[in-house]
Amino acid sequence: MNNADGNSPLRVAIAGLGVVGCGTIEILQKHSSELAVRCGRPIEIVAVSAKNKNKKRDIDVSKLRFVDDPLSLASDPEIDVVVEMIGGSEGAAKTLVETSLINGKSVVTANKALIAHYGVELAKLAEKSGVVLAFEAAVAGGIPIIKTMRDGLAANKFSRIMGILNGTCNYILTSMWETKRDFSEVLKEAQELGYAESDPSFDVDGIDTAHKVSILTSLAYGCAPSMDNIYIEGISRISLRDMRFADELGYTIKLLGISTQSDEGICQRVHPCLVSKLSMLGTVQGVYNAVFIESDFAGRVFLEGRGAGAKPTGSSVVADIMDIARGVKYKPFTLPVVAFSKSEFTGMDSLYGSYYLRLGVTDKSGVLAEVTKIFKEYNISLRTFLQHSHAPNENVQLVLTTHETQEANMLKAIESIARLDSVCETPFMIRIEEV
Amino acid sequence: MNNADGNSPLRVAIAGLGVVGCGTIEILQKHSSELAVRCGRPIEIVAVSAKNKNKKRDIDVSKLRFVDDPLSLASDPEIDVVVEMIGGSEGAAKTLVETSLINGKSVVTANKALIAHYGVELAKLAEKSGVVLAFEAAVAGGIPIIKTMRDGLAANKFSRIMGILNGTCNYILTSMWETKRDFSEVLKEAQELGYAESDPSFDVDGIDTAHKVSILTSLAYGCAPSMDNIYIEGISRISLRDMRFADELGYTIKLLGISTQSDEGICQRVHPCLVSKLSMLGTVQGVYNAVFIESDFAGRVFLEGRGAGAKPTGSSVVADIMDIARGVKYKPFTLPVVAFSKSEFTGMDSLYGSYYLRLGVTDKSGVLAEVTKIFKEYNISLRTFLQHSHAPNENVQLVLTTHETQEANMLKAIESIARLDSVCETPFMIRIEEV
Numbered sequence: 021m022n023n024a025d026g027n028s029p030l031r032v033a034i035a036g037l038g039v040v041g042c043g044t045i046e047i048l049q050k051h052s053s054e055l056a057v058r059c060g061r062p063i064e065i066v067a068v069s070a071k072n073k074n075k076k077r078d079i080d081v082s083k084l085r086f087v088d089d090p091l092s093l094a095s096d097p098e099i100d101v102v103v104e105m106i107g108g109s110e111g112a113a114k115t116l117v118e119t120s121l122i123n124g125k126s127v128v129t130a131n132k133a134l135i136a137h138y139g140v141e142l143a144k145l146a147e148k149s150g151v152v153l154a155f156e157a158a159v160a161g162g163i164p165i166i167k168t169m170r171d172g173l174a175a176n177k178f179s180r181i182m183g184i185l186n187g188t189c190n191y192i193l194t195s196m197w198e199t200k201r202d203f204s205e206v207l208k209e210a211q212e213l214g215y216a217e218s219d220p221s222f223d224v225d226g227i228d229t230a231h232k233v234s235i236l237t238s239l240a241y242g243c244a245p246s247m248d249n250i251y252i253e254g255i256s257r258i259s260l261r262d263m264r265f266a267d268e269l270g271y272t273i274k275l276l277g278i279s280t281q282s283d284e285g286i287c288q289r290v291h292p293c294l295v296s297k298l299s300m301l302g303t304v305q306g307v308y309n310a311v312f313i314e315s316d317f318a319g320r321v322f323l324e325g326r327g328a329g330a331k332p333t334g335s336s337v338v339a340d341i342m343d344i345a346r347g348v349k350y351k352p353f354t355l356p357v358v359a360f361s362k363s364e365f366t367g368m369d370s371l372y373g374s375y376y377l378r379l380g381v382t383d384k385s386g387v388l389a390e391v392t393k394i395f396k397e398y399n400i401s402l403r404t405f406l407q408h409s410h411a412p413n414e415n416v417q418l419v420l421t422t423h424e425t426q427e428a429n430m431l432k433a434i435e436s437i438a439r440l441d442s443v444c445e446t447p448f449m450i451r452i453e454e455v
Numbered sequence: 456m457n458n459a460d461g462n463s464p465l466r467v468a469i470a471g472l473g474v475v476g477c478g479t480i481e482i483l484q485k486h487s488s489e490l491a492v493r494c495g496r497p498i499e500i501v502a503v504s505a506k507n508k509n510k511k512r513d514i515d516v517s518k519l520r521f522v523d524d525p526l527s528l529a530s531d532p533e534i535d536v537v538v539e540m541i542g543g544s545e546g547a548a549k550t551l552v553e554t555s556l557i558n559g560k561s562v563v564t565a566n567k568a569l570i571a572h573y574g575v576e577l578a579k580l581a582e583k584s585g586v587v588l589a590f591e592a593a594v595a596g597g598i599p600i601i602k603t604m605r606d607g608l609a610a611n612k613f614s615r616i617m618g619i620l621n622g623t624c625n626y627i628l629t630s631m632w633e634t635k636r637d638f639s640e641v642l643k644e645a646q647e648l649g650y651a652e653s654d655p656s657f658d659v660d661g662i663d664t665a666h667k668v669s670i671l672t673s674l675a676y677g678c679a680p681s682m683d684n685i686y687i688e689g690i691s692r693i694s695l696r697d698m699r700f701a702d703e704l705g706y707t708i709k710l711l712g713i714s715t716q717s718d719e720g721i722c723q724r725v726h727p728c729l730v731s732k733l734s735m736l737g738t739v740q741g742v743y744n745a746v747f748i749e750s751d752f753a754g755r756v757f758l759e760g761r762g763a764g765a766k767p768t769g770s771s772v773v774a775d776i777m778d779i780a781r782g783v784k785y786k787p788f789t790l791p792v793v794a795f796s797k798s799e800f801t802g803m804d805s806l807y808g809s810y811y812l813r814l815g816v817t818d819k820s821g822v823l824a825e826v827t828k829i830f831k832e833y834n835i836s837l838r839t840f841l842q843h844s845h846a847p848n849e850n851v852q853l854v855l856t857t858h859e860t861q862e863a864n865m866l867k868a869i870e871s872i873a874r875l876d877s878v879c880e881t882p883f884m885i886r887i888e889e890v
Binding site: 043047051054055057058156162163164167168171172173174175176177242298300303315316317318319320321322323324325326331332334335336338339342343346348350354355359 | 478482486489490492493591597598599602603606607608609610611612677733735738750751752753754755756757758759760761766767769770771773774777778781783785789790794
């Protein structure tokens, strides 16, 4: 073990006693003797802090030293590691992490928003103090994706990271299809069950997934995380109708976060995708997360596991604490900030892919000829064509899929198609991802 | 970085220039500048050794210092790490690893046979010298399964590790089904293609998988690897006929390595299994490997990737070398040998599971009644019953599957069934694994 302090305990403070904070405490308490053997030293919880001391929780925290002001943990000489479980990219969480790092305390957090927005500044502080800033739990809950890229696949040049990174969205999409209900109804239920926040926009609008993609991009390609260069589209426009069409074509609809690097640059995007029902990603159900990592020597590696919840996320938090206890000490983004490459980002226009397009039309006999004429103009080749039965008072729904083409061309074609007289609804497009 | 030597290069010697040895050199050369940045210091190949210096290889080794006697690497003061790629659990490989560790050199190897049989003795030598003995590449090729259990899921108590751990067997089984050919024919082709050895017994008899299972057992439950306490059954008796029946029942046949820990003890087994066609393990094709890890907090984590080949296995070898370059220093089996638990192993008799049973019978009308009578005697409940059409000169094939029952009872029932007058072939049983 690389532990200069021998068998002295690692003294940990936990700020924020929500779901993940409590899960972390549960593991540290339940497995304390095993963890001590595995780390070569004990891990001790020396203080906790939360907004409401007496709130009903799944675990008993009454025997732990309670501190009203979390910021006081950052200057407490009895604390080695501050575990930030407050959340949010600004305010108390940010101040606590900054101050702790400046004061020479290692920080473990599950806060993806904070790392996505301020990761570089915080990494600089950690490097300057020679302490650890670790955030395994920020991406994909119980799946150790960050450590896999940093350690297990460290010998590789990465080319594509792609995954289902938000359990709430995957739960909603899975449940919509299984129970044949529409988005708003399932969202309401998810909120009642506690799977979705009362303000669900971070999840369903794809922002949470984008935070995670920006972190994975940084780890994969050795650059600063960038939330400015990422295309984001959520799942709120996905309808059961599109799911039925997708199913008929052999696909299921998933919200994917995708980051690729090619000669043109890095492309980061979050949007709903049609993926094969039989593919690894297509079979990921409910709150599970999954990630594909493509690299030059290891090839394609796939990881699946629980993406959220007290226990899986707590498992990742404690793994980070164990790294510190064991003396395993990486830079926050593996590379030191000075070694980051200045990366070029590419937009969606240059994306090359296949597309699903649904059109609500009045006159079905003429429209297909007009659409294929437009496709031909933009050098787009039709792959499949599908038409569902429809109620007498509804528009006819035509569904087309294309072979691979450039997104810029596809968007121009859709603009032209939208102007056709017989097309009476806004055309709805979903990208098809071959996985 | 935990590198006491600052930016001095890590000096590596590679003994054995077969597929994986060459893959390792290719990565170290192609990515040398990236690896230096990621590790904070360069990694240099200072010597290589092989039986035949001038053999035609995929990479050019003519510029590297060639040493005729690999054992001389173990005492060369210019070498920090010996990469053992000779193979085999005895002889040159064993002597080289032992001597290197005794002489204070870290060792990286892909040699599962060596680690399964002599892991504890070698770990003691490594611990005594304070050096690293790492073997990520010994299990599941490019999938970083050892690091995942050691680091990413380190906070958990493991209960089940289960996977497809031998690419040759999975290739043969996949190819048998896809091309509708029998075992011997596909094996012959696999040998011609270089996917199977001229003596294929290590792979097809399940021994290679067993080596890997014993290593994973040690890492999961903190005990010494044991090849004495492992049930091993290979794939040579699997027929296309059984694959067809399995398919009809919704299953596919895979060779699985399984290690579980319960209150009764640890159970290690390697045998063909019926797994659902739609399950994660059921969809793993060709030379891919895959592993399920079940633990108390992270829940079920699934990893899939390339299980063999120069590049993926080389990726895992280089990841181990990078750990050493970075100063990340674990005990070989994570826990020090003195902390190993003395584990109880359980045999197959106490196994509880479902079964597939195929019977070749002459008189189909009477036999089902007799079989169900015997099942009842042993408290076994029938789940499905299937009968295929058959040629006039063939026996009637009856296929039965059972609900969960104890293996001891199942084996006794099969003995009784085999003695029935109308049962004219040895009954063939395959375990069904719910995944």
